[in-house]
Amino acid sequence: MNSVEKEVSIDTIYNEIRMLRAESGKSFLLVEGSSDARVLKRFTSEPDCSVVVCLGKDRLFGAISKLESSLVDGVLAFADRDFSDLIGYPEYHGNVVFTDENDLEAQILSSQVLINILNEFGSMGKVASVMGDPCVDPHETIAAWAAPTGALRLASTVNSWGLYFSEMAYKFVAPNSPEICPDKTSKHVLSRSSKASSPTEAQAKKAITENLERYSSWVLSNGHDCVAVLSKSLRNRLGSTNEFNSKEGNETLAKILRLSYAIDMFRATHSYAHIRFWEKATGFIVLQDTRSMRDAEAA
Template sequence: MRGSLSVDREANAIRLRRSSFSGAFLLVEGRSDKIFYERFVDKVACEVVTVSGKPSSKLRVIAVLEILEKSSFQGILAIVDADFDRLETSAHNSANLLRTDTHDLETMLLKSFALDKVIAEFGSEEKITKFGRDVRTALLEAGASVGYLLWISKCDGLNLTFEGITFSKFIDEQTLQIDELGLIQEVKNKSQAFSLKNEDLQQRLISQKSNNHDPWQVCCGHNLVEILSLGLRKAIASTKAADVEPSSLERNLRLAYEEAYFRKTQLYLDIRAWERNNQPFKVLRHDT
């Protein structure tokens, strides 16, 4: 009940703003999303509103959007992480609801040349050559198992805990190869899910992976950044851990991400299409 009251309150706050602001409202999931999207938004024509909290910021964004849509509120647009939506049937679809091209905002950053710039800044040419693999591909291959296990947990209602898992317990710091049984054990330990059998989960993982889904839809960006952080300490560089903390790397990726990269995304095209269909409302700057 408290949650529904809160989203009603957030929707009402936007309605109240309409009396003094005639532009578009863009709903996003959190502070880092707001910082990112505000770089491309026309701040005179569009106000970015953060909606966050439990059960998830994404669900709250969608709930606020639906409340406003039911009252025929004009000029409202929401952008959320795609998560696994493109791999399954999503219950939430609206012309005013857009999703990231990849699993989340962080994977959009990693798929872009921003990753190459960060690696050039922190990486060692000698170690990268010795590593002998494309770093982006290595991140995806290691991160896919984590993403698939998260998806399995969601699909099967296992409620496994991934937040706070220690990646060095199942990722080889020299090769960035993943030990899937080590991953399963670490997640089980973090979740206190000792009744689940490692072999059953591994078999489920093998089965799910055999479908060859797009890794950019499977992998969670935060997990890939954790693996990148490990890699920059040993596999492809010798950087101090404090200099490549995941939160710091995500900030660097955001800073390295250029408007030119954003213009090449489907999300950019979708926002422009929304603007055409919802005139006179504008979201993006004309020079973006």
């Protein structure tokens, strides 16, 4: 944990928002991380709503629960779903909107953004050869290539294995393949995780296989995994650019994806609809759309 994270706690978030709510009268949108904030700030109404970065899911749920218990109104949280529909939603008190997919990056990739990226950075001939069949969905293809890591993530969560995925090195079937290898991935992740709670390689491989058989690729999708796969695929399978085929390249592609996510794409999601429902129920404004509608009605 870095020094900034140490300084941010449930209590510091709670105290800051409680004070600012009394002073400003604004609504507050709590998000897990800074990248989430950068996306959602483009859609929120700055005069009416402040976006607060909680630096993690635990702090976000803790803060929204404490604010609700203290009857601080006008606060909404936006959280990654992270398999909650499969394993059960976490306990919390307060108003929380969850991403449609497992995280915001996966939600972005499920939209038209992916098609735009393939049109801009892909090779038309290569994309056509892989996805020329009208029944082949580019979104499902990327998710299928990334699915083994998602299957292991789900198994780790369900079985409380505590596997360490952050900053992992993605292991592919072959040097030029964008398909993640289940065996190499499980071996790599286990080697960098705590031995006390980790499963055996055989247990991990079995869990990956079972989850791949039980769930669709998109249900297992994780944004970081899909970005890594997309970066790799644009080098050889779907394109001819090496621009994104590195850790720094992955981060650049992720930024491009976030910047490409337009308000009309966000409007098509359940999470957008849930925010609008909350606004109508509470009278607070979060979205630019809502401010524009109210201004038009008042004119």
